[in-house]
Amino acid sequence: MLILKKLDLFDVNYGFKAGQIKKLFAEAEFEYDKRFEMAQAADFSIDEIILAAKKECQEIYENLQEISMYDQSIRKDLTRISNMFSADVHFDGDWSRFIGMPTQYVTISSS
Secondary structure (H helix, E strand, O other): OHHHHHHOOOOHHHHHHHHHHHHHHHHHHHHHHHHHHHHHHHHHHHHHHHHHHHHHHHHHHHHHHHOOOOOOOOHHHHHHHHHHOOOOOOOOOHHHHHHOOOHHHOOOOOO
16 A cells, blocks of 8 residues: 555545545635625624614604694704714703803703
8 A cells, every 4th residue: 555655546645635625625615604694694783773773863853843842842852863973962051052052041851
């Protein structure tokens, strides 16, 4: 057998190399499939977040369209907008200063 390996009459070394190459390709394909599945899962969760944000924006828009500015507070919707964009607006004073309203005229409503 040793002589046959040296002469490589039956392509013994080729067989070993081909087996290692097949194994390497199988491992690479498995790794690729695993990463592809992870990427698809990440895309799906991003799509869910985008759809939730669109739904929330639509709800805020509809609330602002239907609200009576003289009778009802829009503070809840403004807080949602602030949180959505990570604006960290404190409506006790920051928002009033932003719109130019003196703070002595601001009434804080929790509804």
